[in-house]
Amino acid sequence: xxxxxxxxxxxxxxxxxxxxxxxxxxxxxxxxxxxxxxxxxxxxxxxxxxxxxxxxxxxxxxxxxxxxxxxxxxxxxxxxxxxxxxxxxxxxxxxxxxxxxxxxxxxxxxxxxxxxxxxxxxxxxxxxxxxxxxxxxxxxxxxxxxxxxxxxxxxxxxxxxxxxxxxxxxxxxxxxxxxxxxxxxxxxxxxxxxxxxxxxxxxxxxxxxxxxxxxxxxxxxxxxxxxxxxxxxxxxxxxxxxxxxxxxxxxxxxxxxxxxxxxxxxxxxxxxxxxxxxxxxxxxxxxxxxxxxxxxxxxxxxxxxxxxxxxxxxxxxxxxxxxxxxxxxxxxxxxxxxxxxxxxxxx
Numbered sequence: 001x002x003x004x005x006x007x008x009x010x011x012x013x014x015x016x017x018x019x020x021x022x023x024x025x026x027x028x029x030x031x032x033x034x035x036x037x038x039x040x041x042x043x044x045x046x047x048x049x050x051x052x053x054x055x056x057x058x059x060x061x062x063x064x065x066x067x068x069x070x071x072x073x074x075x076x077x078x079x080x081x082x083x084x085x086x087x088x089x090x091x092x093x094x095x096x097x098x099x100x101x102x103x104x105x106x107x108x109x110x111x112x113x114x115x116x117x118x119x120x121x122x123x124x125x126x127x128x129x130x131x132x133x134x135x136x137x138x139x140x141x142x143x144x145x146x147x148x149x150x151x152x153x154x155x156x157x158x159x160x161x162x163x164x165x166x167x168x169x170x171x172x173x174x175x176x177x178x179x180x181x182x183x184x185x186x187x188x189x190x191x192x193x194x195x196x197x198x199x200x201x202x203x204x205x206x207x208x209x210x211x212x213x214x215x216x217x218x219x220x221x222x223x224x225x226x227x228x229x230x231x232x233x234x235x236x237x238x239x240x241x242x243x244x245x246x247x248x249x250x251x252x253x254x255x256x257x258x259x260x261x262x263x264x265x266x267x268x269x270x271x272x273x274x275x276x277x278x279x280x281x282x283x284x285x286x287x288x289x290x291x292x293x294x295x296x297x298x299x300x301x302x303x304x305x306x307x308x309x310x311x312x313x314x315x316x317x318x319x320x321x322x323x324x325x326x327x328x329x330x331x332x333x334x335x336x337x338x339x340x341x342x343x344x345x346x347x
Contacts, residue, residue, distance in 0.1 A: 007019065007216060007217075007259055007260065007261045008215060008216030008217070008261050009183070009216070010116075010139045010183070010184060010186060010216050010261070011139065011181065011183040011184050012115060012116075012137065012138060012139050012184060013058070013095065013115060013116060013139055014057070014095060016057055017279070018256065018275055018276065018278070018279035018282075019252070019255065019256035019259075019260050019261065019262060019263060019275040019278065019279070020057040020058065020261060020262035020263075020275075021055055021056050021057050021058075021252075021262065021263060021265065021268055021271055021272050021275060022056065022057070022058050022059070022060050022097060022218070022220075022262050022263065022264040022265070023048065023051030023052070023054075023056030023058070023059045023060065023265065023266075023268045024051075024059075024060050024062075024222065024264060024265065024266045025044050025047055025048045025051070025059055025060065025061045025062070025085065025089075026062055026065070027041070027044045027061060027062065027063045027081040027082060027085050028062070028063060028064065028065045028081070041081075041084045041085055041088070044061070044085045044088075045084075045085055045088035045089055045092075048061070048085065048088075048089045048094060048096075049089065049092055049094065051268045052094050054268040054269045054272060055268050055269060055271075055272025055273075056268045056272070057095065057262070058094070058095040058096065058097055058115070058116065058262075059089055059094050059095070059096055059097065060096075060097040060098075060099050060118055060264060061082055061085050061086050061089065061096060061097070061098055061099060061109075061114075062082070062098070062099030062100065062118075063077075063078045063079075063080075063081030063082035063100070063105070064078050064100065064101070066120055066193075075102060075104055075105070078100065078102060078105050079104070079105055079108060082098060082100065082105055082109060083105075083108050083109060083112050086098060086109045086112045086113060086114050087112040087113055089113075090112060090113025090114065090115075091113065095115050095116075096109075096113060096114045096115055096116075097114065097115065097116040097117070097118045097141075098110070098114040098116070098117055098118065099118045099119075099120070100117070100118075100119065101119055101120060101121045101125035101126055101129070102125075102126050102129075103126045103128035103129040103131075103132040103133075104128075106119070106129060106132055106133060106138075107132045107136070110136050110138055114138075115138065115139070116138060116139045116140075116141070116186075117129075117133050117138055117139070117140050117141065118141040118143075118218075119140070119141060119142075119143070120143045120145055120190070120193065121143070121145045122141075122142040122143050122144070122145050122171045122175070123140075123142070123171075123174070123175060123178070124145060124171075125145075125148075130174075130175055130178035130179070130180065131178065131179070133180055134178055134179030134180045135179075137181075137184070138184065139184040139185070139186060140175065140180050140184060140185055140186070141186045141187075141188050141218055142168065142171050142172055142175055142185060142186065142187050142188065142215075143187075143188040143189075143190045143193070144164050144167055144168050144171075144188065144189050144190035144193065145190055145193060145194075146167075146193070146194040147194070155194045155195055155196055155199070157195075157199060160195070160199040160202050160203060161202055161203060161206045161209050162209075164189055164190070164203060164210075165209050165210060165212075165213065168187050168189070168210070168213060169213060172185060172187065172213065172215065182215075185215050185216075186215060186216045186217070186218050186261060186262075187210065187213055187215045187216070187217055187218070188217070188218040188219070188220060189203045189210055189217075189219070190220075191203060191204075191219070191220060191221050191224055191226070192221075192224040192225060192226065195226075196226075197225065197226035197229040197230070200221070200224070200226040201226060201230075204219075204221070204251065204254065204255070207219070207255065207258040207259070207260065208258065208259075211258070211259050211260075216261030216262070217255075217259070217260045217261050218260070218261060218262050218263070218264060219251070219252075219255040219260045219262075219263050219264070220263070220264035221248060221251040221252075221255070221263070222244075222248045222263075222264060222265040222266045222267075223241040223242070223244045223245065223248055223266055224244075225238070227244045227247040227248065227251070228240075228241075228244060230247065231243075231244065231247055245265075245266070245267040245270060246270065248265055248266075248267065248270075248271065249265075249267075249270035249271050249273075249274045250274070251263070252265060252270075252271040252274045252275055253274040253275065253277065253278050256274065256275040256278035256279070257278045257281070257282070263275065
């Protein structure tokens with residue numbers, strides 16, 4: 001793994017000197033998080049560009065919900081949803097990731113301008129996925145996955161950190177044997193997928209074990225059920241997904257401090273601020289660094305993305321101003337959406 005501020009450098013993508021922010025665009029009618037607000041192509045592209053303006057370094061486009069009980073869409077429908085959005089965002093200069101378990105969707109999305117394939121199954125759902133990605137030379141996210149959330153969630157662990165690390169290691173080895181280059185692999189612990197809240201928290205507490213695998217680390221905690229459990233406390237009802245953004249930003253700061261390569265979030269502005277604060281604190285630990293030096297003071301890293309592209313690679317759209325967001329509202333417990341415990345998994 002090549003190093004970029006200790007986080008890893010993913011070949012084929014811009015290099016960021018801090019934890020990157022991946023904004024989510026769900027082109028689905030049944031997402032647990034946003035309930036189909038961006039199902040229309042025009043609305044989805046507009047939303048993706050808004051996320052970039054708010055501080056997203058790359059945008060993750062998905063056309064299939066992975067929430068428990070969701071019916072898989074067919075290939076033609078997923079293509080109809082995803083490809084125009086990928087093409088629209090890429091044509092505007094956004095760095096685009098495609099969130100799919102289908103090789104055909106990944107292949108066409110890459111042809112439409114996507115730069116990264118984010119497969120929640122790590123290539124297990126479709127045997128053609130690894131050959132397609134290997135042939136394209138695109139970076140690939142390998143997530144910890146134990147199968148579709150169809151009632152058999154396989155969420156039992158004697159030692160969740162050790163088991164997830166071991167299973168991810170085995171999956172990465174399979175991906176390498178399939179021809180994907182090691183400098184194009186990202187690992188993701190799969191928070192919420194076949195995991196209870198205590199499993200997710202244990203994994204967040206030991207991100208160092210995941211980073212020890214030697215690959216850049218993506219943390220996708222945004223709005224997930226375990227955050228609702230934390231906010232509700234032992235007796236309260238978890239707040240709905242859209243009221244978990246402040247908690248998500250807190251996880252983003254912790255993940256950035258722990259050396260994550262990127263965090264995947266639905267609400268970008270607060271996380272964009274959080275990772276820049278984490279960067280400023282990290283630089284303050286370095287002898288000779290001081291606030292305001294190297295673009296980390298007020299008006300520095302809080303308002304610009306640093307990108308360094310290798311020859312032939314697409315650079316991001318350049319510096320983008322991120323305005324200071326107002327303080328988060330007080331989170332009030334509300335009835336939880338109808339998901340079974342330990343089966344969040346939704347994207």
